[in-house]
Amino acid sequence: xxxxxxxxxxxxxxxxxxVLNELNKIGYDELICLxxxxxxxxxxxxxxxxxxxxxxxxxxxxxxxxxxxxxxLNDFNTYARESLLWTSVNISExxxxxLSYLKIEHYFENIMFVHSNPLYPxxxxxxxxxxxxxxxxxxxxxxLCFIGHSHIEGIYKMNNKNELNKDxxxxxxxxxxxxxxxxxxxxxxxxxxxxxxxYTNYRVEYDVEKTYKKIIEKKxxxxxxxxxxxxx
Numbered sequence: 001x002x003x004x005x006x007x008x009x010x011x012x013x014x015x016x017x018x019v020l021n022e023l024n025k026i027g028y029d030e031l032i033c034l035x036x037x038x039x040x041x042x043x044x045x046x047x048x049x050x051x052x053x054x055x056x057x058x059x060x061x062x063x064x065x066x067x068x069x070x071x072x073l074n075d076f077n078t079y080a081r082e083s084l085l086w087t088s089v090n091i092s093e094x095x096x097x098x099l100s101y102l103k104i105e106h107y108f109e110n111i112m113f114v115h116s117n118p119l120y121p122x123x124x125x126x127x128x129x130x131x132x133x134x135x136x137x138x139x140x141x142x143x144l145c146f147i148g149h150s151h152i153e154g155i156y157k158m159n160n161k162n163e164l165n166k167d168x169x170x171x172x173x174x175x176x177x178x179x180x181x182x183x184x185x186x187x188x189x190x191x192x193x194x195x196x197x198x199y200t201n202y203r204v205e206y207d208v209e210k211t212y213k214k215i216i217e218k219k220x221x222x223x224x225x226x227x228x229x230x231x232x
Contacts, residue, residue, distance in 0.1 A: 001029045001030070001193075001194045001195065002027065002028045002029050002191055002192070002193050002194075003028065003029065003030055003031075003032055003108075003191065003192045003194065004023050004026075004028035004030070004031045004032070004189070004190075004191050005031075005032055005033075005034065005113075005146055005174045005189060005190045005191070005192060006019060006031065006032075006033050006034070006051075006055075006174070006177050006189045007033065007034035007035060007036065007061075007115070007147075007148025007149070007174050007175070007176060007177065007189075008034075008035070008036045008061070008148045008149065008151050008175075008176035008177060008178060008179060009033075009036065009037045009038075009041075009047050009051065009176075009177045009178040010036055010037075010038070010039050010040040010041045010063070010176070010177075010178040010179045011037070011038050011039065011040060011041025011042060011043050011044040011047050011087065011178065012040075012041040012042075012043070012047070012177065012178030012179065012187075012206075012211050012228075013041075013042075013043035013046045013047055013050075013211070014206045014207045014208070014210050014211045015177050015178045015187040015206040015211070016047050016050055016051070016177055016178065016187075017050070017206070018187060018204050018205065018206035018207075019177050019187050019189050019204055019206075020050065020054060022189075022202065022204045023189070023191075026191060026202070028191055030056040030057075031054050031055045031056060031057075032055060032056065032057040032058075032059075032106070032113055032146075033051050033055040033057070033058045033059065034059050034061070034113060034114065034115050034146065034147065034148040034149075034174065035058075035059045035060050035061025035062075035063075035064060035102075035115035035148060035149075036061030036062065036063045036064065036115065036148065036149070037051050037058075037061070037063075037064065038063050038064060038067060038084070038087050038091070038099075039063035039067075039080060039083055039084055039087060040063075040079070040080065040083050040178070040179055040220075040224050041083075041178055041179070041211065041214075041215065041220075041224070042211065042214035042215050042217075042218045042220060043214065044087045044090060044091050044095075045090065045091045045092060045095060047178075048091065048095045048098070048099075049095075052098060057106050057113065058102055059102060059103060059104065059105065059106060059113060059114065059115055060099070060102035060103065060104055060115065061115040061116075061148070061149070062115065062116070062124045062149070063080070063084060064099045064102060065122075066084055067084050067087060067088055067096070067099065068096070068099060068100055070088075073085070079221050079223055079224055082220075082221065083220055083221070083224065086218075086220060104121045104122060105121055107142065108194075109194070110142050110143050110144060110166065111142055111143075111144045111145070111146070111192075111194075112140075112141060112142040112144070112145040112146070113145075113146045114145065114146075114147055115147065115148055115149050116147060116148075116149040117136060117145075117147060117149075118136050118140045118141070118142070118145040118147070118171065119136050119139055119140070124149065126149055126150045127147055127149070127150055127156070127171060127173055128150040128152045128154075128173075129152075129154065129156075130154075130156050130160070133154075133156035133171045134156070134158075136171065137158040137169045137171075140169050140171075143166060143167065143168065143169050143170065144164075144166075144169070144170050144171075144172070145170075145171045145172070146171075146172050146174060146190075146192070147171060147172070147173050147174070148173065148174055148175070148176065149173075150173060150181070151175060151176035151179055151180055151181035151182070152173060152175060152176075152180075152181055152182045153173055153174055153175030153176075153180075153182065153188045153190075153201050154172075154173045154175075155170065155171075155172050155173075155199065155201075156170065156171045156172070156173075157169075157170045158170065164197055164198065164199060165197070166197050172190070172192075172199055174188065174189060174190040174201065175188025175189070175190075175201065176188055177189055179227070179228065180231050181227075181231065181232055182231060183230065183231045183232060184203065184231045185205075185208050185228065185229065185230075185231045186203035186204055186205050186206075187203065187204050187205075187206055188201065188202070188203055189201075189202055189204075190202060208228050208229060211225075211228060212225040212226075212228055212229065213225075215228075
């Protein structure tokens with residue numbers, strides 16, 4: 001089985017469309033979304049429609065949770081908070097209801113899928129590097145955990161082993177489809193071959209300028225547009 005993995009789309013329709021088109025060329029058996037379909041970007045409803053149509057499993061991210069529980073917005077920075085308030089009046093009641101059904105985590109065999117981290121997913125702590133990941137290895141329930149949230153792709157293996165191994169604990173951050181923060185402007189996603197225990201990260205270009213213009217036209221913060229041009 002080949003599992004395609006996407007996360008942190010953040011209402012960026014151009015990047016999501018490019019990723020889905022590339023996945024059709026690569027080939028996969030099922031698609032899992034690790035959350036944060038909404039927030040920051042200009043096309044929340046269109047992105048929700050696509051993900052709910054294409055993905056077999058969709059998990060809740062912190063942006064979905066905050067939209068459903070506005071009291072949590074106080075924990076967000078100004079840009080995130082304002083974009084979610086904008087999103088709340090620019091998605092349908094049907095989409096909001098669908099978001100309320102999302103689960104925090106998903107398990108398949110010895111693999112965990114979650115938005116933020118393998119131990120305290122609702123704390124929304126970030127894993128951006130090996131030091132962050134190493135704090136979770138000892139208590140992980142599964143030997144492999146796929147995450148997003150930090151928007152920085154990376155593979156972190158217990159004891160820094162060279163290869164992914166079913167018997168060694170690993171955390172894989174698949175990066176962000178719609179708002180990469182590793183100083184690259186290309187959308188990040190991945191495919192995991194369960195039988196071969198092999199993960200491949202992919203990057204694909206998309207029309208960043210088009211998304212930039214939409215953000216400005218819809219009167220979201222210009223900061224959210226400019227960061228896409230820098231990958232930060």
